Amino acid sequence: MHKVLLSSAIFLVLATSVLAAKPEGKPTVYKTVGDRELTLYITKPADWKKTDSRPAIVFFHGGGWVGGAPGQFTEHSKHLAEHGMVCVQVEYRLLDRKSDDPPVTCTEDALDAMKWVRSHAKELGIDPDRIATGGGSAGGHLAAYLGTVDQGKQDVSTKPNAMVLFNPVYDNGPGGWGTSRVKDRYKEFSPAHNISADDPPAIVFLGSKDNLIPVATAERFQEAMKKAGVDSELRVYEGQGHGFFNHGKDKNRWYNETVAEMDKFLTSLGWISADSK
Template sequence: MPNHRIAVAATCLILFTSSVFAAKPTGKPSVYKTVDDRELKLYVTKPSDWKPGDNRPAIVFFHGGGWVGGAPGQFTEHSKHLAEHGMVAIQVEYRLLDRKNNDPPVICTEDALDAMRWVRSHANELGVDPNRIATGGGSAGGHLAAYLGTVDQKDQDVSTKPNAMVLFNPVYDNGPDGWGKQRVKDRYKEFSPAHNISADDPPSIVFLGSKDNLIPVSTAKRFQEEMQAAGVNSELRVYEGQGHGFFNHGRDKNRWYNETVQEMDKFLGALGWIPANSK
């Protein structure tokens, strides 16, 4: 990537990180992991008619911020919306990388795996169907959501693979020509969802702006084509003229939030997870 494109991408990511995390996470916090005396939390939003013993579909959201910024809260409105339609929605706090170095996102992926493991192993307590748990996320959070769905883990007592993926401008190509290559370097196959597509991956929907400075439309189309070639349902929605983070609640009087949420609902409705006529 030429230097000017790096600068544009960095500026875009800083603006994205600083502008979308004012919302507070809703729902009851639960500690899923303690690292170096720091408690990492999940924020669980349940439907108003939730009761013990329920068997609800769920979604686990990861916030964006380039692996170096952000906090739970980006998907608060999504969580409340899906809870209104019967799902349990969970927002994840995960450790961030140091901006001053170029470490690969090992701690981010470790926390994502542990969060998903905790959710599935506590499915009864959460009133969640362990066979209907989606991951969702935006930007670097979209990477983590897609990482769980594509990068296979070995010798797991509790599976961390989701049953569906809802991905908002995910930086899911971390290869030599993709995003994050300065951190993953030649280890990209360990982290890059686009380089780990297989027939056992879950169905997905991807939302992307046509003028996203971090993710070319060609990358999203290639991901979709390779997923479909593997026999996996993969949907792509491209929004003309929109840049990175266009989907966030509060942007453009919620036009794109509303449009992408409507398509998310159709995707989840087709899976039978929420009523097909949800609005």
């Protein structure tokens, strides 16, 4: 089991982080654990003012919960900043590749990062009711986790208002990705098993040949979201594998296509205008 877990994790790291850029934007410490400071990187529009009330998105990088680093969504952040959004890329603690521990620290950090962003909305010039989460692969899991898994009553909500998910490993139940880590605790972590009517609208991007997330898994997620009364869009790209959307791959063909669809989704929410920068 450890060999299978390790090989799967290594593939996820390679698929999601090999083309990752350096994080762009102002580094800010959002949390300290022991002697380690965890940082997020904030990209703002050129005409940003502290008195603004802009939409925002919080990005989580992929890497199987064991690898990767902030920077995977640098180009997405720069693009959306040009459309008027404040963008955040989050550093979170990674799991030991040799262990089979569940992603408790990853989800804890995601929750704390989201709480920090929303509680600092005024100084960031963002609207606390227009904060999306975004991410790829294991980062897509964290983005979807925040949108679906009930955290109970909180002083500051960690639930996003929209989700932008790139090949997210969001089904961690039996037969899904990550089961070897979450085991019988999958209902604590699996977005697909926590869908409810108060979840935010979502768009999901997936390659038809993704060897970690079958198209059927994404279709079931979309169907469950719609059954709960939540808007959920799914875009499947023929012949593409895991991590196909990353900037720099295939001369940016899939990056450009998925970004265009992301823009349409955010435009449909009234957050940006896809025709202007």
